[in-house]
Amino acid sequence: MGNFLNNFLLAFIPLFVAVDPLGVLPIFVALTANLEKGHKKKIILYSMITALCLALVFIFLGKAIFRALGITIGDFMIAGGIILFCIAVIDLAAPGKQRRIPDEDTGVVPIGTPLIVGPAVLTTCLMLIDQFGVIITVSAVILNLIIVGLIFGWSDILMRALGKAGANALSKVMALLLAAIGVMMIRKGVMRIFGQ
Numbered sequence: 001m002g003n004f005l006n007n008f009l010l011a012f013i014p015l016f017v018a019v020d021p022l023g024v025l026p027i028f029v030a031l032t033a034n035l036e037k038g039h040k041k042k043i044i045l046y047s048m049i050t051a052l053c054l055a056l057v058f059i060f061l062g063k064a065i066f067r068a069l070g071i072t073i074g075d076f077m078i079a080g081g082i083i084l085f086c087i088a089v090i091d092l093a094a095p096g097k098q099r100r101i102p103d104e105d106t107g108v109v110p111i112g113t114p115l116i117v118g119p120a121v122l123t124t125c126l127m128l129i130d131q132f133g134v135i136i137t138v139s140a141v142i143l144n145l146i147i148v149g150l151i152f153g154w155s156d157i158l159m160r161a162l163g164k165a166g167a168n169a170l171s172k173v174m175a176l177l178l179a180a181i182g183v184m185m186i187r188k189g190v191m192r193i194f195g196q
Contacts, residue, residue, distance in 0.1 A: 004136070011128045011140040014181050018084070018120040021148045023091070023171035026164070027115060029155050031106055044152045046107025048145055051117040055141045058122045059129060073130050077189030080123030084182030087120055091175035116148055120178060127185055 032040050066076065121141075128137040151158060159167065 007132045008136050008140060011132045011136050012143060014124050014128065015121065015140050015144045016147070017174055017177045017181060018124045019116060019144050019148060020120075020171065020174040020178070021116075021144075021151045022162075022167060023174050024111075024115050024148075025151055025155060025158060026167045026171075028111060028152055029159055031111065032155075041153070043107035043111065044149055046105075047111040047116060047152070048149050050108045050112025051148075052142070052145055054113050054117045055121065055125060055145075056138065059125050059134060059137060059141070062122075062126050063129070072193070073126070074189045074192035076123070077127055077185045077192065079189075080119075080127065081182045081185030081187075081189060083119050084123060084185065085179050086182075088175045088179035088182060091178070092172060116145070123185070124181070127188075 032043055035043070063073075066072070125137055125141065128140065162170070
């Protein structure tokens with residue numbers, strides 16, 4: 001049981017950093033500003049369903065797709081690490097993601113994907129499956145999405161507590177951690193390819 005909890009924590013943390021719920025929070029607030037509570041709850045629900053379905057499909061079919069394309073986990077870890085590092089650098093150097101006027105599909109795109117489950121989360125999921133297995137990875141994904149849903153649900157209170165500067169500062173820290181995880185994935189991918 002202790003080993004399961006330890007592995008779960010090791011899977012949960014990189015996913016939490018990749019999802020970056022506090023970094024996405026200001027964007028969610030901007031996209032859903034001036035909406036009624038009922039409409040906002042519907043958008044949150046759609047975003048959670050979209051994110052979960054996309055993550056699960058990638059978790060269960062990702063490796064089969066790799067086999068069909070002749071891609072190894074090592075190859076993907078290196079490519080994914082580079083992408084994570086680039087995403088983190090972009091977030092640090094040019095913060096702010098594309099915004100658009102809210103509509104019925106806002107919960108699906110851009111909130112569900114790519115803001116909640118985008119390249120960073122999908123890449124991290126495949127790395128975690130290889131390290132900890134499907135059950136721990138899926139559990140970590142579900143807990144992260146529950147946390148995102150709660151944070152979005154309490155968005156008005158959290159934004160007042162954090163303030164714009166606080167939310168931006170936390171987003172920068174998450175971006176820095178994401179860059180470090182990207183470097184780690186590149187290192188592990190190279191080690192896997194060369195059999196170390």
